[in-house]
Amino acid sequence: GNHDQNNNSGLINVRLPTVNFSATTIYPFLKKEFVGSQKWYEKLGVSYTGTLLNQFSFYDSLFNFRKLLDTAQWGVEHRIPVTLSLPPLGNLIVSPSISYAERWYGQRILRTWNSALDTVDVNVQRGFYTAREMSFGLSFNTRIFGTVNFPKSNGIKAIRHEVKPFMSVSYKPDLVSKYFDEVQIDSSGYKTKFSQLEGGVIGSFSQGKFGGISFGIDNLLEMKVKDKKDTAASATKKVKLIDGLSITSGYNFLADTLQW
Numbered sequence: 001g002n003h004d005q006n007n008n009s010g011l012i013n014v015r016l017p018t019v020n021f022s023a024t025t026i027y028p029f030l031k032k033e034f035v036g037s038q039k040w041y042e043k044l045g046v047s048y049t050g051t052l053l054n055q056f057s058f059y060d061s062l063f064n065f066r067k068l069l070d071t072a073q074w075g076v077e078h079r080i081p082v083t084l085s086l087p088p089l090g091n092l093i094v095s096p097s098i099s100y101a102e103r104w105y106g107q108r109i110l111r112t113w114n115s116a117l118d119t120v121d122v123n124v125q126r127g128f129y130t131a132r133e134m135s136f137g138l139s140f141n142t143r144i145f146g147t148v149n150f151p152k153s154n155g156i157k158a159i160r161h162e163v164k165p166f167m168s169v170s171y172k173p174d175l176v177s178k179y180f181d182e183v184q185i186d187s188s189g190y191k192t193k194f195s196q197l198e199g200g201v202i203g204s205f206s207q208g209k210f211g212g213i214s215f216g217i218d219n220l221l222e223m224k225v226k227d228k229k230d231t232a233a234s235a236t237k238k239v240k241l242i243d244g245l246s247i248t249s250g251y252n253f254l255a256d257t258l259q260w
Helices: 065-070 253-257
Strands: 002-005 011-026 044-059 073-084 093-114 119-141 144-149 156-172 180-184 191-195 210-226 236-252
Touching (some): 044 065
Antiparallel strands (some): 011 044, 093 119
16 A cells, blocks of 8 residues: 655545556466477467556545545556567577557546536546557567677777667557547637546556557677786676667558558
């Protein structure tokens, strides 16, 4: 359990209980006894994580037990990632993946434009609501090494550059569009979209499809120098010059084709 409060407004949020579940990775196709190397499909792994949240909100100056129960919110999240380690294709590592997530909500928020008062009416409906999200991915990565030696140098012995290019292709269908409403928000007729499930203790999934490519490159540059603290002639140590210098980018093909 935990809580936070705003001393200026007097708003107090109490989260109790907060429960986290996790399961070790299960390999459903792995044989208990096998001879030789594993088959590629035996490396398919399935795991699970879950979270349960319950929150009460109240003002310190207006505390009332009945109102406290009215502010109660709860939410549950389930995540089931599926991974598979395929045999390397030469120096190329290929990793497919599937991810499934589901969230449970105890309420939703409906917004409607009130033309008589020029305001947006907010209606909170209690109940049991679910939302889901799935994604599919296929990633490729490899490593490229380059070393320059300085055998006659008394200081720098070698410089090594490691380049790790990667690329991934992914697809995420839109499974939550039914929970997004386009609502007028001012007298001029301007409209914007709201999620019925936003404002909850676990948040809402993002709307829209994704089908695109992500790519990038990561760099590691280090050098081997003579270790002055060691009297041995062959004593050296590694010094990292650049660690984790990366450039990434991506492109959503569906977003590009859906704009007109």
